[in-house]
Amino acid sequence: MDQQHATADYDLAIIGASFAGLVAARTAAHRGLKVAVIDAKNEPGARVRTTGVLVKEAVDECDVPAALTRKIPGVRLYAPNGKHTDLTAPGYYFLATDTAAIMRWLAHEASRAGAHMLFGARFTGATRHETYISLHGLGISTRYMLGADGAKSSVAKAFNLGRNTEFMIGLETEYEETPSVDPDYLHCFIDTQLAPGYLGWVVPGVGMTQVGLAVSNGLFGETRKPDYQAFLNHIDTRFAFWNCEVLRKRSGPIPCGGLVSPLSGYRVLLTGDAAGLVSPLTAGGIRLAFQYGRRAGGAIANYLLDDGPDPGLVMARDYPRFGVKTWMRRLWSAAPPNALLNATLFTPPMRALAKRIYFEKRRTARGRFPQTPSECKNYAL
Ligand SMILES: Cc1cc2nc3c(=O)[nH]c(=O)nc-3n(C[C@H](O)[C@H](O)[C@H](O)COP(=O)(O)OP(=O)(O)OC[C@H]3O[C@@H](n4cnc5c(N)ncnc54)[C@H](O)[C@@H]3O)c2cc1C
Incomplete structure (x- = not known):
């Protein structure tokens, strides 16, 4: 030219x-x-290459057709010892896609x-x-x-x-839909042995179930690789994915x-x-x-x-x-011991932190979730 x-x-x-x-x-x-x-x-x-879960705010940015999604109202957070707690916020949801x-x-x-x-x-x-x-x-x-x-x-x-x-590495397998997974929750597994630097997940997806984990490198750059089989062994007494057909596998880096x-x-x-x-x-x-x-x-x-x-x-x-x-993510990549997480994960401050991470945008200016009509109005402003 x-x-x-x-x-x-x-x-x-x-x-x-x-x-x-x-x-x-x-x-x-x-x-x-x-x-x-x-x-x-x-x-x-x-x-x-993605799990494809949308936070509610994503729909405000791009009106994706509801027929291609499934609403998930809450998060079920599992400690390394298998105990769990449920987190929800009024009016909030995630979308599996x-x-x-x-x-x-x-x-x-x-x-x-x-x-x-x-x-x-x-x-x-x-x-x-x-x-x-x-x-x-x-x-x-x-x-x-x-x-x-x-x-x-x-x-x-x-x-x-x-x-x-800086990357995390994510691995995921799609299984046929299984009734052992409660569809009202994103199931998130905190375990610094199995998923150091991030977490594992089970997502009740659209016509299938997604099971994955991601790990980050260590605080000083030590390389870590996700061990999918170990994670699966850990959760399979609860969900029995061994019994389900594998539809697809994927992996990818997450900046x-x-x-x-x-x-x-x-x-x-x-x-x-x-x-x-x-x-x-x-x-x-x-x-x-x-x-x-x-x-x-x-x-x-x-x-x-x-x-x-x-x-x-x-x-x-x-x-x-x-x-x-x-910096919070880098700190988490230090992978505190599971015993510490078992002891503290469900204490009020840790629950508040988890809620803040998962439902960040729902907080009011005063730092809690809108309860009354006037608070909701202020939040909208
Ligand atoms: C395992 C895993 C699970 C995840 N789960 C979630 C989740 O549940 N929710 C969430 O919000 N985020 C999730 N993420 C992150 C999310 O997937 C990404 O942030 C998102 O896909 C970024 O979109 P993008 O359009 O920037 O790029 P990408 O989705 O990465 O797309 C890049 C595109 O560029 C094309 N391309 C690349 N190089 C070239 C080239 N040289 N020439 C031509 N084309 C090229 C690729 O083919 C691709 O289509 C996950 C990531 C991974 C790896």
């Missing part, structure tokens, strides 16, 4: 057709940009908004010219690029942007070191896991991918169409910092 008279093929090329990339594509295309979404997968919903179907729906929505979907196309590098960027091997040029390509972002690498350096830096360069920006937008405490990234994917799509449209401010500067102000949460 002649650099002096360049007309790029697209205004915006988004690498990664997952939660962040597809929501950004829908917004940017609705705002009038010519958008391409590029993903190495052959089709939307292929090779899902048919994640592959949600991906197909999001891709359809982005397409309907006008974005071009290019599946089976891997981003391997790009050359930046004065007014456009050309993508190697794909025969595509674009005015702006958004890296929504996950925890180990190739866009970050290609443009010398910040990259995630847990907070925001990467720098987040952007000239005409290129990172979002979602690529930017480190995962809560270090809950390891949840989908709500943030929805929220900031949409914001990033809008900021890029403002920049290209209306001479708006640099999207990198806008998002650097908007993206959350996770400072305290990152």
